[in-house]
Amino acid sequence: MNKIQQNSLLLVNSVPLREVDGQLGLDDQTCAGLVRWAENFKRLVIAGPALPEHIAVQQQNSSTAGTKWQAVKDLPCADQLELVPLPYAYKLRDFTKVYAKTRELLNEKIQQNQYLCFVIARPIGDWGGIAALEAIKLRRPYTAWLDRVEYEVISRMLQSLPLKSRIKESLHLPLMKRYQRYLIRQSSLGLFQGQDCYQAYSPFCKQPHCIYDVHTKKSDQIDEPSIDLKIKSLLSNEPLRICYVGRAADMKGPLDWLRVVDRICKAGVDVKATWVGDGPLLLKMKSLTQELGIADRVNLVGFVDDQSKILQTMRENHIFLFCHKTPESPRCLVESIVSGCPIVGYESSYSQDLVSQYGGGAFVPMNDWQKLADLVVELNCDRPKLSKLIREAALSGQFFDEETVYQERSDLIKKYLT
Structure with missing residues (x-):
């Protein structure tokens, strides 16, 4: 049995990790968020998909380029952080190959940390939901974090997709909705970004709260x-x-x-x-x-x-x-x-x-x-x-600054997951 480290937060999300100057890094805005999380927790364990370099280069050379990467070793809270790279597996074939081993790793990290927060999105490739399933098995309370109504976003964009993708997503949508609702019902706290998310998901949550993504001071x-x-x-x-x-x-x-x-x-x-x-x-x-x-x-x-x-x-x-x-x-x-x-x-x-x-x-x-x-x-x-x-x-x-909003969400996590 792993010993739980007190006042530690495990955050499993879909924000990609990438190698920056030989060190693991994240986009600059996520890094700014880590600094704020570190003001409220003694230790932060951040788990997310490791972006393959060939995909990172493709994105950098495409018209959608624009991510500014930063090595976490350069952050003032670097000694409080642990990054856990997870497989980049958004295709079913890739996902099934790494599923068991990744779930075992998430089990280990869940048992080591006091507070758990998982970003819930798609069933395939987004590991936050898999971490939630593991927490349920271990009977550990967790926070379900959703930042958009994913099935609605996909539904409204279906007509712009190629036919093959449109068929695949249409079949996938009912499963996604049931999957998200199940994980929300099992959570001890729901953090829903903005009123659209809050209205869609709060009926299925014991403790729903509306939050905002803010990176202004x-x-x-x-x-x-x-x-x-x-x-x-x-x-x-x-x-x-x-x-x-x-x-x-x-x-x-x-x-x-x-x-x-x-x-x-x-x-x-x-x-x-x-x-x-x-x-x-x-x-x-x-x-x-x-x-x-x-x-x-x-x-x-x-x-x-x-x-x-x-x-x-x-x-x-x-x-x-x-x-x-x-x-x-x-x-x-x-x-x-x-x-x-x-x-x-x-x-x-x-x-x-x-x-x-x-x-x-x-x-x-x-x-x-x-x-x-x-x-x-x-x-x-x-x-x-x-x-x-x-x-x-x-x-x-005047009511939106990152120091205030990170303090509020940290307080909610400590209140409902203790």
Whole structure:
């Protein structure tokens, strides 16, 4: 029998590990999260799939590149961390080959650590669910963490998939839903990211809690002089500045976004639109700007890996325009209100909840890009109203900083898993 190390957290997720300068590493934002976890736990054991180098190189050379990797040995909490590489096995054949040995390894780590937190997603390849099955067998309490409604995301994107993938995913979806619900029912605590996740999963959980993915600090929140400067530019009839930060992928609705820009241009709005982010649809976006005749109004920046520049872009813009098409909990909306940039886009429980108390957002039904364009035109015509939204967004953003949210989720884990 392994001895349990007190005040230790085992986190099993689907965030890939990669070799960085001869050492295991993670993406920079996950590393920032580890520093916060380490403020609340004496020891952290992080288990995730080891990204094969040939796949990492393919991703790096593709239009979806953009991950900034960091060796964990360079983190201030490095002496508190243990990384456990797991097989990268998202194909059934690969998964079945390594299943027994990996489950044995997870059993060992579960018995060594006091607190358990597992990210639940797909049955094949995502080891958080397998760790949960092992914890159930060992009668150990665990936290089920879900960051998006995976079966809904896949369901809404089915039509864009090749026929073979569409058939496979259609057969897979009912199994995924039952699998997730079973693991949630058996958990002692559920951490569900954003209101869309919370509404989908909380009915099946003993202790459900809504959390947020935040990587901004209190020092990142927009200051009063910057708010005043932004509002002054609005009231001085400067061009309307709108932006978006995220991947140019189907689920983000980039082509709807451009159609909104086109419609508001045709309505006579003097607008400057900026999209920050790379992705598989970026070339199609560039082509569509030419086709619509709005290339001089739209700046497709591409990938930016400096968060301070991203936040500055949000601080300088009047509207954060988004066209998200799936029930997820994108961090960019949090960063936007932290930056005093009102969120204007397709409504969802997540976006509405972010500004439910103090305001700072305006929404239209999903996929109605014409109505979204009309809303932007309306806000441009009523700039005092838009100025009010800017102040409300900044107020709503004051409640989102990583120190606070990691403290809260750590406290919940210790409360319900003790």
